[in-house]
Amino acid sequence: MDPYINEWLNLVIRFAHLITGIAWVGASFYFVWLDNHLQKPPAIKAEKGIGGDLWAIHGGGFYEVAKYKLAPPVMPTTLHWFKWEAYTTWITGFLLLSLMFYVGAETYLIDKRVADLTQWQAILFGLGSIVVGVGIYEILVRTKLRNHSIILGLILMVVATALSYGLTQIFSARGAYMHMGAIIGTIMAGNVFFGIMPSQRALVKAVEAGTAPDPAYGLNAKVRSTHNTYTTLPIIFIMISNHYPMTFNHSANWLVLMAIVLITAAVRQYFVLRHFGKQKPLILVASVVATIMLAVAIAPRATEITAEQKNQIVTDAEITQVIAQRCGSCHAEHPTDNIFTIAPAGVIFSDIASIKQWAPRIKARVVDAKDMPFMNKTEMTDQERLKLALWLAQLK
Known part of the structure; x- marks a missing residue:
């Protein structure tokens, strides 16, 4: 399926799902609240078979709600x-x-x-x-x-x-x-x-x-x-x-x-x-x-860096190469990925400055949690993640 068409279908269906879900959950919450707030009705209502009632105010008006123990004697028109x-x-x-x-x-x-x-x-x-x-x-x-x-x-x-x-x-x-x-x-x-x-x-x-x-x-x-x-x-x-x-x-x-x-x-x-x-x-x-x-x-463990590793110098050029190879297909101004045609979450790695801008996110998602790249689609290696960790440590 064309990625652009897929995005529009996703948007329309997701929006409809959200709206109808709000309506369902809202109605469900309201009726549970309503049922649990019913009070013993006055005698005149109880004689009609009403098991509980309540009064409410909303939108500038008063509402009187009654619930029958089983059903009304005659079915209402609507x-x-x-x-x-x-x-x-x-x-x-x-x-x-x-x-x-x-x-x-x-x-x-x-x-x-x-x-x-x-x-x-x-x-x-x-x-x-x-x-x-x-x-x-x-x-x-x-x-x-x-x-x-x-x-x-x-x-x-x-x-x-x-x-x-x-x-x-x-x-x-x-x-x-x-x-x-x-x-x-x-x-x-x-x-x-x-x-x-x-x-x-x-x-x-x-x-x-x-x-x-x-x-x-x-x-x-x-x-x-x-x-x-x-x-x-x-x-x-x-x-x-x-x-x-x-x-x-x-x-x-x-x-x-x-x-x-x-x-x-x-x-x-x-x-x-x-x-x-x-x-x-x-x-x-x-x-x-x-x-x-x-x-x-469930907090991800921070990548441990030994004293010997801390002495290794990782250059900006090396990091730019890793990011371009493993992240650039999605997180670019013009992604080449077959699914993500727009950079996810608006994260774009165009140069070393933009990479440094997103450094905290790179540490959290790529180095520590290791949930990026997405399902490791680009096959980032542990050595490359370590290289990123060393470079991030140098920035401090």
């Missing part, structure tokens, strides 16, 4: 459904996954240092992992385990950890992370499609038929909605994780991902409890402490 936010987020997400990691499998998904896959093998493994992950979840959530949230949660964490580890053994690090995001996102959209919407249609059908709705429908939708609540922050992290290689480039990246999933889910739990007026600041404090500990634990 009933608003919330489903397309979820469906369009999943559709745009899958299109973006396909464009970036399937059409561009040899660039973003396949890492020959991890597994020597063909494009079609990588695609089949990717799609297969989504089917397996979602299939396991659907089997578990349809059993009586759905009534035992802690046990089900522990089992799902074990499954997620196994999938995370397995994906990092066959894909590039960022490809593995994105497929875990695809699995979680598909589960969330599946909760809407397989659980929430059928339950809501059953409630509407019962009201229209003049029969009493089965409470089980509402409870089933509630369980799946709750699951979506706790996976929202983890999936948002995964969506932006490709910008932060210090997380996915660690040797235990699968474990790092699971730690972040737990931390972000705990943060969500803090806010859910606040909805009920329960202040549990220790949850938030523990999450912050855990994040700091994780950051320290």
Whole structure:
């Protein structure tokens, strides 16, 4: 595919995915907040079957919201459904996954240092992992385990950890992370499609038929909605994780991902409890402490330079040659790389002055973290990284 066309498709689909995702997450957060803030209604409302209500003010007006225990006696003329936010987020997400990691499998998904896959093998493994992950979840959530949230949660964490580890053994690090995001996102959209919407249609059908709705429908939708609540922050992290290689480039990246999933889910739990007026600041404090500990634990080790090596002089000309050979195909005014037609992040190495300008970034990404060049596409050697480290030490 022409790189310019690819960039426009990426922009349009990513923008649509972001907008629909905001709409979905916003609606999800609002209804969870709404449900958790309902108060016991006055007698006049309770007699009508209303189970809870609340008053709110927004945009210069007052709102009175009421929720029926099961359903109203008569179906209203206009009933608003919330489903397309979820469906369009999943559709745009899958299109973006396909464009970036399937059409561009040899660039973003396949890492020959991890597994020597063909494009079609990588695609089949990717799609297969989504089917397996979602299939396991659907089997578990349809059993009586759905009534035992802690046990089900522990089992799902074990499954997620196994999938995370397995994906990092066959894909590039960022490809593995994105497929875990695809699995979680598909589960969330599946909760809407397989659980929430059928339950809501059953409630509407019962009201229209003049029969009493089965409470089980509402409870089933509630369980799946709750699951979506706790996976929202983890999936948002995964969506932006490709910008932060210090997380996915660690040797235990699968474990790092699971730690972040737990931390972000705990943060969500803090806010859910606040909805009920329960202040549990220790949850938030523990999450912050855990994040700091994780950051320290996965911090890349600075390249050690011996006293003998410090005496070696590395010239600007040598560094210019290394940068031009290993970084110049992407980070140039006119990149020659077949994928990156514009210098990533606007970093351009045009002369020794521009190289010195980006020296801190070179040390962090090329010398210490070693996540650049991208997937070591230009095959930078350890000796060249050491040469960069010696030159950077000379600049101090």
